[in-house]
Amino acid sequence: MFQDDAGASTQLLRKINMGAVLRHALEAETFMATEAMAVTGLTRTTVLGLCDELVDRGWIEEVGDSREAGQYVKGRPARRYRLRNDVGHVVGVDAGQHTVTAVVSDLRGTILARATHALDSQDGAARRTTVRAAVDEALGLAAVHPAGVFLTVIGVPAPVDENGRSPRNNEFWDNMNPDFPTVLADRGETIVDNDANLAALAxxxxxxxxxxxxxxxxxxxxxxxxxxxxxxxxxxxxxxxxxxxxxxxxxxxxxxxxxxxxxxxxxxxxxxxxxxxxxxxxxxxxxxxxxxxxxxxxxxxxxxxxxxxxxxxxxxxxxxxxxxxxxxxxxxxxxxxxxxxxxxxxxxxxxxxxxxxxxxxxxxxxxxxxxxGVVLGALECGLSAVREQPLSFDPRRQARAGEREGRA
Amino acid sequence: MFQDDAGASTQLLRKINMGAVLRHALEAETFMATEAMAVTGLTRTTVLGLCDELVDRGWIEEVGDSREAGQYVKGRPARRYRLRNDVGHVVGVDAGQHTVTAVVSDLRGTILARATHALDSQDGAARRTTVRAAVDEALGLAAVHPAGVFLTVIGVPAPVDENGRSPRNNEFWDNMNPDFPTVLADRGETIVDNDANLAALAxxxxxxxxxxxxxxxxxxxxxxxxxxxxxxxxxxxxxxxxxxxxxxxxxxxxxxxxxxxxxxxxxxxxxxxxxxxxxxxxxxxxxxxxxxxxxxxxxxxxxxxxxxxxxxxxxxxxxxxxxxxxxxxxxxxxxxxxxxxxxxxxxxxxxxxxxxxxxxxxxxxxxxxxxxGVVLGALECGLSAVREQPLSFDPRRQARAGEREGRA
DNA sequence: CGTAGTAAATAAAGGAACTAAATTTAGTAC
DNA sequence: GTACTAAATTTAGTTCCTTTATTTACTACG
Known part of the structure; x- marks a missing residue:
């Protein structure tokens, strides 16, 4: 990845390091500066500075009770940080031939809700509305605002290229993979992939x-x-x-x-x-x-x-x-x-x-x-995309959407 | 690659940018600061500083005649730089069943010499000495000091894992891939790979x-x-x-x-x-x-x-x-x-x-x-390893080895 | 209760690496 | 010799990180 990044300004460093700390936050239940120092190799001063910024940006929050959960007794109690529960969410969908299952999880992979809808028609349009209905039902059950979704990943029984498209010469595949992104606008970025591929990721x-x-x-x-x-x-x-x-x-x-x-x-x-x-x-x-x-x-x-x-x-x-x-x-x-x-x-x-x-x-x-397998793989696909480039997502989108609606 | 690089100190930046300029030098016949600025997105000041350092480290040299080869007429003539011809070399070997071919190239991929030796024995030890002989003959023809070799890549007709080893349960494979690195010590790092894989790389x-x-x-x-x-x-x-x-x-x-x-x-x-x-x-x-x-x-x-x-x-x-x-x-x-x-x-x-x-x-x-195919693939494998991480190689090794021998 | 000990937080100083802007230099064109 | 051009050089920041105190918030123990 370095070689792609010709021309690295000094701000890039900050981004690399902030990503490293954030990635640790995604994995750890809760963490102290000392842990992040060990993981990142940075100084305490720097790590705390990064944590400040991550708090500002809405990714993590400080949790007060420092030592009770702590692994140590002596010395000044460390500040503790935790990924905010409401930073963002990921939706995984198994859009199978006869059934659609949607699952909502937080960024740690904890599943918050699921919804299953039967499909009687094999028509592409019908599948699109059913997928949307299943996703929205799951989001409702999880009490997650659509704007709080970082990524929606959909598994379909058809080959899918890297752009989410299936070969055009096959009516069955066309119906199985009928341009889902348009119907899921405002529910985060949409990724479509083959069901077996997603099962493999799971x-x-x-x-x-x-x-x-x-x-x-x-x-x-x-x-x-x-x-x-x-x-x-x-x-x-x-x-x-x-x-x-x-x-x-x-x-x-x-x-x-x-x-x-x-x-x-x-x-x-x-x-x-x-x-x-x-x-x-x-x-x-x-x-x-x-x-x-x-x-x-x-x-x-x-x-x-x-x-x-x-x-x-x-x-x-x-x-x-x-x-x-x-x-x-x-x-x-x-x-x-x-x-x-x-x-x-x-x-x-x-x-x-x-x-x-x-x-x-x-x-x-x-x-x-x-x-x-498929629906969990879809989730995993979304989660690993978030883990790879967490800073490319915006935890504030949800809050802003909420504000807008409040005003309206 | 970023995510592996948790804890990026400020010096890492220098390394990223120096790699970017060096990679440009590996591709271009000759280059001026303005080109490198376009490629890397860095300022003139920074690029010239990086070029200075690359000259110090023995990677590139300044070529005086600035405008005669130049694409422009007006203004102050730009300084021009070029990869040094003697920075380092790569050796590719096709260690086939009946023939061993070794090829020496510079870092631009220009082939300087080749040597082919027949193999009458299928014994592993015999193959090792033949490979060594072919490599040394090619190096001699190219007038390249063994210490000037960055990488030697050997293709063998056997499956090879990422550590260069073949499955141990097969006598034929054992003979085809008989621990070449020991016999090629001091000729740079040794990489062994399967012949078809290398042909694919070519x-x-x-x-x-x-x-x-x-x-x-x-x-x-x-x-x-x-x-x-x-x-x-x-x-x-x-x-x-x-x-x-x-x-x-x-x-x-x-x-x-x-x-x-x-x-x-x-x-x-x-x-x-x-x-x-x-x-x-x-x-x-x-x-x-x-x-x-x-x-x-x-x-x-x-x-x-x-x-x-x-x-x-x-x-x-x-x-x-x-x-x-x-x-x-x-x-x-x-x-x-x-x-x-x-x-x-x-x-x-x-x-x-x-x-x-x-x-x-x-x-x-x-x-x-x-x-x-195989011998060119071996070369390509070595060249792309150099292109990916040029700074992990040391252009000065050769010079130092030369000095040592001069003193002795 | 007060003192010692410990580990974290904070503050202050400094260095490395980049950018930006002004100035100088080395040429060509006329 | 003057005008023009594009590159080099110089100078003055900025950002981000590290290093080295210093302070803070606790526990332990006499």
Whole structure:
């Protein structure tokens, strides 16, 4: 970043250092000058000066009770500072195919409210109004003024380029990503990204997966968010992580996801009358069969379900192998709604990987974020944007908007 | 980079600005203060002060004749500065399986000398001494003192992690990457990287491919250097771009490269007596057949060669499709020694992509760097490291080493 | 209760790095 | 020789940080 910043005036220093202190404030529950000195390497005088300015600008506030929460007893009690709760907020949205979920959090990532709206139409205009409604409901529940939103991040089931646009030649994608920013004006900057990418960011934020992994969304169709060396891959058209290549992978042959196939194979068996009389699956009407039901039946030893799970495990193993061998990822994290019940499939796939593929073989894991992966990733995306350049946002916008309304 | 630099003292500013001026000096043939002012946004006073310091430190020198080369006539003639030719040098090495090539350049990227040594042994120790010999020969030809080398970058046919190490469980890789830094001590810092990765960097430096492409090395085995969104992918073990996945891709099934298969299929046809009497290939003894000969024969209309080229084109199309569909690359650049003769294969593959695969389809191109891709990429890798952090290198090391030797 | 000890806050002085504005210098054009 | 031009140089700030006292607000203990 330095090299971009040719021509650094002396005021830039102040900005760098203020950013450093502010970043510490975003992470710490509460902090004293001495801590900030250790983090930034600056003098007490300087740090206190920066804190003064941050208070002026509305980012942090001083909290009086200095020692009671303190880690020390002796000497003059230190002043303590804290990020203001009302500095700004971030909104994360999962604009899925059938459901829209919006979540509001403060800058520390504490979730204040969520709202879920069902979508009956696939039309782009309808999606726009539903997203707006969900966002506004969540903001209302959290009692956050729209002007208090720094960023709104929306996850959509379509490839999205760095400008938030999806390829224009596809009607489905057009409907999934119908220019959300215009309908969310005055709710902060809007970022649109692919749902699998955001799920990957959510996993990355959990910090337990290392720097290189794939987050595999696996409901109806496979889609992956690829994090390599800590970086999320996008591609010029946002197509990185699209799984079209599965069509030409031996033993896979299609992009159909675990959810779809698990359900479909069970339905096929049911309709064909191929379920043994004692089968757990036989008790469920064909039109109510779901992948989760199949996985749970397999966990209970159902023979048909186990057969399906084995086939899915083989399939998943091949997919994981493809990702790991081309991209060297350590781990493939299966996310999406099916993740919770996925254990039998993962065991089978892990066994297949170890028995039939050359080391190093990727670790398979189910996401622990359940169906929230995308919306949490959207939040995380917004939060990390704020953490990277906090000073590019203005904590006073909200206050000014409030004043204006008061006058009106 | 700012956020890493918590605690910026006032001297940091100087360093930022000095780096900016120096970076301009690295690019411009010669420059005046006014230019540097435009580039950096600094005042004349400051720029001249920085130039003074850069002269002191041995980076640049003042050139007297100010106006004769000048773009203007009026006013007081401007002082002119130029990067010193002897500031430092960069060495790039292609430590291939059978040949070692070393190249020496100055900091502007002008190549001063090259040396090529054949390798008869595949033993790691032998490779180390050969690499050292090639480097020293090139340095001798360029009349560059070893202490005048800022960086030596070595490309090897093995995956390499960010610390320059290859996975330990593979004897071949061990021999290909046998701890070069120890044998090149006192020839600057040593960087080891995968050959395909370096070839990709060479292509990136040419600047005509956009931010996302794959450089496909295609001699005996396929290997790729992947550049996505302008970043070179590595992976935790340096395994990104390994093409093991081709084993499970329909219509490909192995990692064998175009060079190997082109030769092998021709040899098979020759030995089986399947070559028509008029065939160009029939005039070449089986043991002298090469992929290049096959491609050239195809260009001349040889029916057997055309058959081979068609099969290879189908294969290449599938490989390009896999890379493009998973990573969204715009372009697949085929590099390596076969690249020059590759046109017939590329035409076929392009046709296959357009006819049988869904858009967007990647552009195929042969590298214009011929067999030099890896060694030029190694150079580029070193040069861009210098360009990024020029001030982390010391132009005076060489002079001091010279003095020491003079005294001794 | 008063004194010693401690760690933070504050104040004062100073240095490094940049800008701005006035002045000087080294040329060309006529 | 005079007018003009554009760069160099000089001089006088400004900003931001550090260093070095000095003061303040507490705890501990006799």
């Amino acid at each position: 996993e990355r934020a959990r910090g337990t997966h290392g720097g290189s992994f794939a987050a595999l969304l696996s409901g109806e169709r496979f889609g992956a968010g690829l994090v390599i060396d800590g970086m999320l891959l996008r591609g010029p058209r946002g197509g990185a992580g699209e799984m079209r290549l599965l069509n030409v992978v031996e033993g896979v042959g299609s992009t159909e996801g675990l959810g779809l196939l698990g359900r479909q194979w069970a339905v096929d068996a049911s309709r064909a009358g191929a379920l043994p009389s004692g089968s757990i699956l036989a008790r469920i009407p064909a039109e109510q069969l779901s992948a989760e039901a199949v996985f749970n039946a397999a966990a209970d030893g159902d023979i048909t379900a186990l057969g399906i799970v084995d086939r899915l495990g083989e399939r998943l193993a091949r997919i994981a192998h493809v990702l790991a061998s081309l991209l060297d990822v350590d781990k493939v994290i299966v996310a999406g709604a099916v993740a919770a019940a996925l254990e039998p499939v993962l065991s089978k796939a892990t066994a297949v990987l170890e028995d039939h593929f050359e080391a190093p073989v990727p670790v398979l894991a189910a996401s622990t974020l359940a169906a929230d | 292509e990136r430096a040419r600047g005509t491919h956009g931010g996302s492409f794959a450089a496909l090395l295609s001699g005996e085995r396929f290997g790729a250097g992947l550049v996505i969104d302008g970043m070179l992918l590595r992976g935790p073990r340096g395994g990104a771009g390994e093409m093991r996945l081709l084993n499970v891709v329909e219509g490909v099934g192995s990692t064998e490269g175009l060079g190997l298969l082109g030769r092998q299929w021709a040899v098979d046809a020759s030995r089986a007596g399947a070559l028509p009497s008029g065939s160009i290939l029939a005039r070449i003894p089986a043991e002298q057949l090469s992929a290049e000969a096959v491609f050239n024969a195809a260009a001349d209309g040889d029916i057997t060669a055309l058959g081979i080229v068609d099969r290879l084109g189908e294969r290449l199309a599938r490989i390009a499709h896999v890379l493009a569909s998973l990573l969204d690359v715009d372009k697949v650049i085929v590099a390596g020694a076969v690249a020059a003769a590759l046109e017939p294969v590329l035409s076929k593959a392009t046709a296959v992509l357009e006819d049988h695969f869904e858009a967007p389809v990647p552009v195929l191109a042969a590298s214009t760097l011929a067999a030099d």
